[in-house]
Amino acid sequence: MMNDEFYDNNENIREEWYCSLSQDDPHRAGLRFARRIRLARAAGLAGLFFPVSSALVTHSLSGGWWLLLVGWAFVWPHLAWQQACRADDPHDREIFNLKIDAMVAGLWIGLMGVGALPTAALIVTIAMNMMGAGGGRLFIAGLVIILLSMLVTLQLTGGSIAFSPEPLEWWLTLPFLMLYPILFAWLSYRTAIRLAEHRRRLALMSTRDGMTGVFNRRHWEILLRNEYEACRRSHRVATILLIDIDRFKNINDTWGHDVGDEAIIAITRQLQMTLRAGDVIGRFGGDEFAVIMPGTPAESGIAAMSRVHERLESMSLTGAQGERLQISVGVAAWGPQFEHYRAWLKAADVALYKAKNAGRGRTEVAA
Template identity: 80%
Template structure:
């Protein structure tokens, strides 16, 4: 009854398979593409004006203007469609970011490495690359921008003009100020979602899905910690093992849905009777366990007596006339226990003693 290694290995393997499923990977990629989409729409739309300001002064032909309009206002939506329709949205979006870097290099070369627009483009591409793939993607992005700008300079014969005009200052400064703020806001939103996701995963890893109390593995971790605390400080603590009497008969007679009602009902009675600092765990099936820190066995027995009395007056909605009863094994901590599992074994023996004595009762470990 106390060996659950096989159960947990199978459960963890199932969770891993679910977490690593193709559907989850696809959804994660879509979320990633959606985050980049907003940054790309705002960033490229804002960069239209600085680049256009330089093109106006350099009298480039109309084809470049068509490319600029398509890059600033059409490409962000096309990139989103390519990513969300791809079987691997994350990889597709990384590819789109590299295209961003190529086109940014084209504009840097075309405008002659004009200082402010170039700085804004490198900042935007660098932040997107670093935020999406870390240092490795950031370096790749910068190399792509550099290569693309050099090729464009050679092919177009653009003259390098580092000094920006006053118009270019006014058109570029808002991008340099506002885009990092947008990126920080997106990062903050992502951090909030990750923290919530982590909280839910922690909750799932420590709680029983049906009752909301601790699952067996986490409860045993709490028991180990309580044992060590008692061993160091010699404070009082009592553990209880609780079993629903004739649970198989309840399932066979009334159905498994009524069996689930019985499990939830016992959980609620324990929660109403015990203190908020007492740790209630479900061992699986119809068995529960409780750690009552700083509590002698007499107080634990008194608490269980109240539960016994309440159960006598309670009936399940799906089983009219049926009565819930529990058997309880109580084991106070003592220096004779050389390991926390010996303490748990003592409670287990007391539970069997309660069952053999007629059930519906509480027995204390010898």
């Protein structure tokens, strides 16, 4: 429960916010998916060229088949990427591209006469890509496509099945069968790291205020409830503060919302500089803040707010040089009379309105 020292300024918080939003955009997510598949496809098909060609070289094939093999191994990965980039839904387009991979792999298996080692390399590569991209359903669909394509090719070409691999096939296929799973595992690891970072960003957004970086009201109240329960069990001391910027509406109406935002950020920074690292700052929305001070009596909270009042007297806003920034503060120490954490919060709220009614720019303590 530390102050948000990670957020040094408002721009960093906005950048974190927009980056997290972009993570959730379906088109961007589809492009990231296609980019991940692009590397696996390019490396896999380029590597498959050698075991497949080692098996096909023993067959009497026309130059067109060799041209198709070269295009599939070295041109198709980049063409598939371009198609995904231009598609309205890159993810769906990439799933379709993976099915094309499976269909062409079945074609080569049929032309090779189901040669044992190259066939194993083709099935392993396509199956890993399918499983990694779409799970079990896409994996099964890929195997069915490979099987159907292979059977159709064998039927149309009248090829014979020959399982025994030649020595050249051993030398060109085994290194691929060892190296490609390592590459795929590395890509999967990178994806897992990105997903973990994405979850961290989402967790951060769910607990933080987008402008100031301090806790939002929902999460702050969860922490308040936890502190209340801890105080009730151990009868330890704790104090909460409710803070409101005085005449904030006038600042917005007179100087504009940019200056209003500057005022909110300025108060946040003053609180962070004055309070301890263990004090929990939250923004209730608008111009109101709240603070939990664990292990702190009301007198210490009042002293801390006195320092904030003094600093604000000599501070001016960049966009409104003549505007004096003031806050009103309500202080409530924990006590056994509070039967719920909301009663504790209500006491601080009453003290805050007492400070407002007494002339603003001051701190009042709950009775």
